[in-house]
Amino acid sequence: MCGRFFVAVDDPELRQILREIEKENKRRGLSGLPPIKTGEVFPTEHAAAVIAPAGGGRRYEQMKWGFSGFDGKRPLINARSETVRERPTFRKAVMESRCLIPASYYYEWMKHPAIRKKIRNIMRDPLSTTLYMAGIYRMESYDDVPCFVILTRKAARGIENIHDRMPVILDHEEQQEWLSKDANIPRIIEKSVERILSTPEDEPGLQ
DSSP: OOSOEEEOTTOHHHHHHHHHHHHHHHHTTOTTSOOOOOEEEOTTSEEEEEEOOTTSSOEEEEEEEOBOOTTSSSOBOEEETTTTTTOHHHHHHHHHOEEEEEESEEEEEEEETTTTEEEEEEEEOTTOSOEEEEEEEEOOTTOSSOEEEEEEEEOOTTSTTTOSEEEOBOOHHHHHHHHSTTOOHHHHHHTSOOOOEEEEEOOTTOO
């Protein structure tokens, strides 16, 4: 799963994306939006996203993390890739409104019985400073920006002991296809990145 991720502002690629969104927001008169969160990003906060406009290429947009929950309280922040095309909540979005969520890395927690607490792990791509997570999005009536969820899949070998799920992370080729109108969704998910390096981050008092 993915419950938090991190955006490093000193990463040139991420910094450029944030600049592009700032320019686009000014052009569209969206100056009153909450700031895009950098550093550690939590559900319901605003983050950067990548979409494909009708004319092709890429466009960067500000989005809010999480679809409205069924109970009106807890947002839906992840969607299982195995069932996303079948679930009524996600079916339309995955067919028509796919996006990428750029980040430096995401976090996962692992129980540590010996010290009776959870250890937070930094999960990153060892071959790149930026990873792109597959997402879907939709507009909700009371928001000024689209809301997104991150797709998850079975964890790659080597990190199952930390958590049995992980985000769907896409290489450049799969990123382009994911954003395309006629994407082969099952094939893209099957080819998603499995190379993840886990680094424990000890946080005293984390429960």
